[in-house]
Amino acid sequence: MTSPRTISLCKNAGSNCRHANNVIKRTLASLGVVLVLGTLFLLSSSRAEASVTVTSLSPTVGNVNGTTVVKFTGSGFTPQMNVWFGAQQGRIVRFVSPNEAYVIAPAHPQAAVQVGIIENQFNYFRMGYVFQYVNQAPATKPPVTSPVATPSPVVHTTLTGISPNSASANTGVNVLLTGSNFVAGSRVRIAGSYAGNVQVVSSTQIRAALPGMAAGSYTVEVVNPDNSVASLNNAMRYVSAVTIVTTAIPGATVGKVYSTALSATGGTAPYSWSLAGGALLPGLTLNGQGSLAGSVAKAGSGSFVARVRDSKGAIAQRSFAITATTASTDPSPAASGKGLTSCQAINSSGEYYLENDVTCTSQGFAINANNVSLNLNGHTITYGNSSTIAPAISICDNWYNQLPQNACGSGQHAAPQIFNGKIVQSKQAHPFTHAIWVGQANGITGGSIHDLTVTIQQTGTQFFHGDFPGIGWKIQNNTINDNVTNIQQPGQSPLGARSQFQGVVIHMDDGAGAGSGDTISGNTFNGSPQGAIMDSNQNTQIYDNVITLSSYYSNDYGITVLTDGLNVYNNVVKGRGRGIDAESSQFTLQGNNIDVHEEANNSEYGGCELDGTDGIRIKNYVYETPSTGWHVTNNTVRAEATYCMAHGLRFTDLASQVQGTISGNNFTLVAGKQPDYGISFSGIDNPQIDFINNTFNASNCAQIDDDGSTDGADVTIQTGQHWSCSQKMVVDADMSAAGGVYTPNYPEFLNIEDNTSNHNISCGAYSVATMKIGSYTTHCGN
Template sequence: TVQVKDSNASTATKALSLTVYSALSITTSSLPTGTVSTAYSQTLAATGGLTPYTWSVASGSLPAGLTLSSAGVISGTPTTAGTSSFTVQVQDANAGIANKVLSLTIYAPLAVSTSSLPGGDVSSAYSQTLAATGGLPSYTWSVSSGSLPAGLTLASSTGVISGTPTKTGTSTFTVQVKDANASTATKSLSITVYSALSISTSSLSSGTVSTAYSQTLAATGGLTPYTWSIASGSLPAGLALSSGGVISGTPTTGGTYSFTVQVADANSMKSTKQLSLTITYAITASAGANGSISPSGTVTVSSGGSQAFTIKANTGYHVSNVLVDGASVGAVTTYTFSNVTGNHTISVTFSNTYSLTVTKAGTGGGTVTSSPSGISCGATCSAAFTSGTSVTLTGSANSNSFFAGWSGGGCSGTGTCKITMSANNAVTATFTQYITVTAPSSGVSWARGTTQTITWTYAGSPGSSVKIQLLQGGAVNSTIIPSTSIGSSGAGSYSWTIPSTLAAGSTYQISVTSTSNSNYTGISNGDFTLD
């Protein structure tokens, strides 16, 4: 009872009562998650204070699409995924207030994101992981209708379809995914199982060096298109395998090459096969008119192998020449290529004439002529004569040389050479220069003011003494000595002290001339230098 007294001491009393409530507090500690486009409703709770309560959002904001009623119900249909943090406030009938920070996560709608599954091959391991988006992980997978291909299973915890298919065909089924909020989503899918992928090419045709090659590999089973590659080993040099399965190019090296090819189908299934490819070499054989070569045409030979050829002339003719790779091997009637490591050619010509060839030798110069005419060597040192012709060769020396004799073709001595043409013949005519300067030789350098030795050889009868001169640019520069001994036993020498007054130069030569016959002259074989 309370009493009130005024200034006149008058009093009044009244009986009252006072109720004290427990402290107002929000007891909701967390909120369940929601999903975009799925209705959401959650009632907030509080204790203490005097009911009824009035709820509001004190700060922050609820996820888009949700509202908080004054009665404490968060409801609506979320429109955006994400986590929203906010402060809720409750006020009781006595105007007491309590706040709490809460958060609410909205997930994207649960969906199976795998749109299709690759096919598989019978007897080849298969593994494919299903995928989902949205919802609250973790996911649980199952087949809700239909069935997987025989040999395959779906792992509920990982979404992996795996196993080894045992039958061909297309299986259609529906997979279901469930998230931690028990939301579910389904998707109809199918898997086609193909017959086992295999390479059907069992062997490859051989190729030839320098000849274009093309061979297409073949496979069966699996899902086209196929992609081809070399799994191990290597193709012959010059060849390549395209992704379309064509081995092509131009081989450059012979031999047998082993390698493994691989084919992958559109489902990434793979198959391999070991193959070998032999590259041979080609020998092209040809014969001119009036004879033959056997075998003829293009003959293939394995690397390291051998091939023999037989050559035969028609009646009244003989083998004139055999060219192997463009070089003459003579008038042979058989030829064998051994240890073949490259392409070759062999060609044969036939004739009813024989060739006579003259070669000039020695230090001197001269000409050889024939009767009947044909050889004038000099200019023409080889000629053809009809079989049975008697040919006479005559050698004539130049003025500073003498004819030393014949060799070859059955000829000798210094007279004429007579040959009856029954085979190809070669004759050498030797001309010897009377005097030959041997030092200085071409390219030598001698220093002015030094003493150097001039040397020469001689043959025949050039006399007993010689004159030595210095030439420059082909003209006489000076006479070194007008007369000195020619020497003995075919050789002579002279010690020359080179005047320091001579001009340096690189076009000098030495001439040595018989004092009894000026035609008998020898000159250095090239320019030398005075420095």
């Protein structure tokens, strides 16, 4: 057959017409032809002829009102295929892959119907499966007018619950299934494997021993003796073994408050922490939530073993070392080496110190040798003039053409030390004259910058600006007062300035690849036109910083990490801007305290940015690259929607290869004039994320919005979260394509496995989505 053929049947309602139609249909079927809504199709009943195959349907029983979502498993599926239930066409609501699709069974009178697929508008494949339509409520019996016996109604089994609903990966577990109309001889199945020790306790309870499975969520099925199946999607979750994520902890300073948090993943939350061996330094305690805190009275070192236990009794242990040192009462180490009285180039290795305050105009201090120690000795460097870019301190090779020739020297400049004093930018300084400017070659070992108080104020100025800065920098215990309000070069667009991070306080760009990374810790940031820290060196540690954002120019992030292996922990990010942005893999965000909002009158936007503020954002720096192996644990996030929109946790522009853990976090959103969302998804397709024991307090708990991307949002949030939503449980703001084009082939899917009391869901104007909250399901779009 080269194309479909149409035929008109008799349309009279009389019995003669119905008999004629039935004769025509039986005759066509004997010739290998099927009639669907007046169109003839070649009937292919052989699997060998069909490019589309179906190996299973679940469920095989549904309501006559057309609300049942049926999972098709097989091969050769396409978003364009037509699925038929008898003479009614179903609607594909979620196309997962050529092997998996979800279809809404259309409304149909109570009956058992054949399931078939029309492929490429030519061939009709009868798949050999029958779908049974049933009434949702028992039908009213007609009055008895004769002694003819009424047939017994069809009784269908339902599966509604399982306890427990989680277990350790690859470990068997005894469970209790609940539902209705269970019958003797039934079996229990998960991922094709049958459970052992099945006991049908009653028509509403079955006990069984499920086999161990790999980590993931699985559908559980009750298979009746007649092979009919009752199923519960994602009913059982197997979690990986509990492990301690924290690998090292910071040292303590005698007499100062100490606080750090230990973090775990896997297993089944909640966790309980305890001391398993060794001893804590006197004055420190480890509580059950994994917080190590206190104040050490005496210098010393020690080690201890921390133990974490999950709710199922699984245990993990790890050893930690800690050292307490005495804070110096004299911030200035004894000055030694060569004394300096004016700004100049330093061309030889060794120790140098300032003998007095200095003012640098045409040239600052140019470090042109390895292992230079520059002790400001409590004095002040005032730098800058209106006609020349002259940093206070420059460390660069002579090929670097961003600075005057006398600011850079030949050779290497490894491991400089700059400490103990003040750097102040003059009001007459040229724009983009950074306090410390590093422009070395890749691979040079970094140095140490500590115990400085720095004030900057001119357009585009940064405290530390690094182009190819090398690895291993230690920037610690500095106070930076950033009064900059503009970051644009003449003729530059606002977006160009922000995407080049021209307004961050510490700009660590294009560092070397693998290595020990940088350490940025203990710094205090007072203000910033864009953000505080941007680092692209692998394995960097960013911790114990206090960041107060002003974001006069652009609402951006207090901390941005753009490469793999960074650990960001125990930081405070607060004020006008956004919290932490992670655009990489293998990172850890742990124990950070974030309290942010966005205001509408920043210089770049002249109003609110489209997405407002975020507490934490996870994104791909390079679009469509994997983002895996990350952990976001024990963070406290507060975001306000007083002036602009606010998100607690936001995922955007991620590829399909996304894997990580969100555990033990608290996201609190403060209602205001604009919408607020506890968690938001945009452009994230089928991620493997373990959500464990998180709290979301917001006006709207969750949002999905694909921003016109065909990736959409396809996410499951496992049970065990804590939800408090005063308005909507889920808001679908989906436009599905730029300009609001309806694209039904890219539907959204959000599954919140917790059974919450709030089922209030808002569908977007161009939404194509399925949302599940526990056992409650809503479909957006037509």
